Amino acid sequence: RIAVYFLAGIVVAFVLLRLVAAGISRLAAASPSFRSPVIRLAVGNIHRPGALTVPVVLSLGLGLMLLVSLALIDSNLRRELQGNMAVRAPDFFFVDIQSRDLDGFEKLVKAQAPSGRLTEVPMLRGRIQALNGTDVSKIKAPESVKWVLNGDRGITYEEKVPVNAKVTAGEWWPENYSGEPLVSFSAKEAEELGLKLGDTVTVNVLGRNITARIANFRNIEWESLSINFVMVFSPNTFRGAPHAWLATLRDADATPAQEGEVLRAVTNAYPTITTVRVKDALDIAEQLVGQLATAIRAAAAVALVASVLVLSGALAAGNRARTHDAVILKTLGGTRAMLIRAFSYEYLILGLATAIFALVAGGVAAWYVVSRIMNLQATFMPDVAGGTIVVALVLTVGIGLLGTWRILGQKAAPVLREL
Numbered sequence: 001r002i003a004v005y006f007l008a009g010i011v012v013a014f015v016l017l018r019l020v021a022a023g024i025s026r027l028a029a030a031s032p033s034f035r036s037p038v039i040r041l042a043v044g045n046i047h048r049p050g051a052l053t054v055p056v057v058l059s060l061g062l063g064l065m066l067l068v069s070l071a072l073i074d075s076n077l078r079r080e081l082q083g084n085m086a087v088r089a090p091d092f093f094f095v096d097i098q099s100r101d102l103d104g105f106e107k108l109v110k111a112q113a114p115s116g117r118l119t120e121v122p123m124l125r126g127r128i129q130a131l132n133g134t135d136v137s138k139i140k141a142p143e144s145v146k147w148v149l150n151g152d153r154g155i156t157y158e159e160k161v162p163v164n165a166k167v168t169a170g171e172w173w174p175e176n177y178s179g180e181p182l183v184s185f186s187a188k189e190a191e192e193l194g195l196k197l198g199d200t201v202t203v204n205v206l207g208r209n210i211t212a213r214i215a216n217f218r219n220i221e222w223e224s225l226s227i228n229f230v231m232v233f234s235p236n237t238f239r240g241a242p243h244a245w246l247a248t249l250r251d252a253d254a255t256p257a258q259e260g261e262v263l264r265a266v267t268n269a270y271p272t273i274t275t276v277r278v279k280d281a282l283d284i285a286e287q288l289v290g291q292l293a294t295a296i297r298a299a300a301a302v303a304l305v306a307s308v309l310v311l312s313g314a315l316a317a318g319n320r321a322r323t324h325d326a327v328i329l330k331t332l333g334g335t336r337a338m339l340i341r342a343f344s345y346e347y348l349i350l351g352l353a354t355a356i357f358a359l360v361a362g363g364v365a366a367w368y369v370v371s372r373i374m375n376l377q378a379t380f381m382p383d384v385a386g387g388t389i390v391v392a393l394v395l396t397v398g399i400g401l402l403g404t405w406r407i408l409g410q411k412a413a414p415v416l417r418e419l
Helices: 002-030 037-047 053-088 099-112 143-149 187-193 256-269 278-317 319-331 336-373 382-408 412-418
Strands: 092-097 117-131 153-157 165-170 182-186 200-205 208-220 231-233 244-250 274-277
Touching: 002 037, 002 053, 002 336, 037 336, 053 278, 053 336, 053 382, 092 099, 092 256, 099 117, 099 244, 099 256, 117 208, 143 187, 182 187, 187 208, 256 274, 274 278, 278 382, 336 382
Parallel strands: 153 231, 182 208
Antiparallel strands: 092 244, 092 274, 117 153, 117 200, 117 244, 165 208, 182 231, 200 208
């Protein structure tokens, strides 16, 4: 399947690049006649028979598009890890806090981090057994949401709407609610599972099956790395059930030394509580992303080198016709400086057009991966755009002028005798 996708992508990219090359040629042919003979010659070289437009666009377009998309994906991931997540994420997660230890734990943390914000929620473990009475083993869920149905899930109960969530449909239960068990479900996962308001969810908790009716859906900001649950139940659902607590600590002013003091104090006083330092996890994730980016950039560099070789071969194949053109123009009074300017403008136009296509196509591909697959906010990076244009212009103009310089040094008489 991956091979089929790869081949289909190559075909689509080839067709798009061929259309881009045809569009550049048509625009050049339809352009008005310029007074400058240098510019007129450069534009004419783009749309004349045997022009280098097609090989230049085909050779460089795919490599540049790949570089743009990878650079944008990498930049967005790093921005998310170093910016949004690092700013919004809590400093610590504290897992498996027993109810008997909760008061002492609160006092200890507040004494160590008086300016920090401590958030605590009850947490149980449960496995979804059925949706609307249908066993989950018989439900064919999309790949992106199978994790909700597979294995145990962390679940909780809340009297009020969680601070990091927003109800999108339905109503939250009133305070001191005592009716049938109700549940608030994550809107995105519910949509993928085909759930509606009023549907039922059966969850096995502590060996007992509990069926709750969906009262509302809510949006969850998973990227905040704060406490989030797919399912939040009404408090009466688990009244009297034994459970542990989950807590987070966020202190924007804390130094690494102060964070270390908090970690040591909690570990020494409550060795059964698992403490996770979120910054360490983010650092590990950033290192992994950096390693992946390095490997992918190496593969992209190979693609770009192949593009340069193809471009060089295409220019070399057209050198014979270019030699004839240069000799005839020099015989008719053209100077080497004029011809160099004309060829430079030609390569400049082709490189710029190819870079614009690479920016658009690579930007769309990166946006789709970041926003639709990774579910993160995609941002266009102007520095990536500028770097792509510079690379395209340097390659096309540089390689083109290297071959052109040798052509312009040819003696006229031998070439004219062959015509």
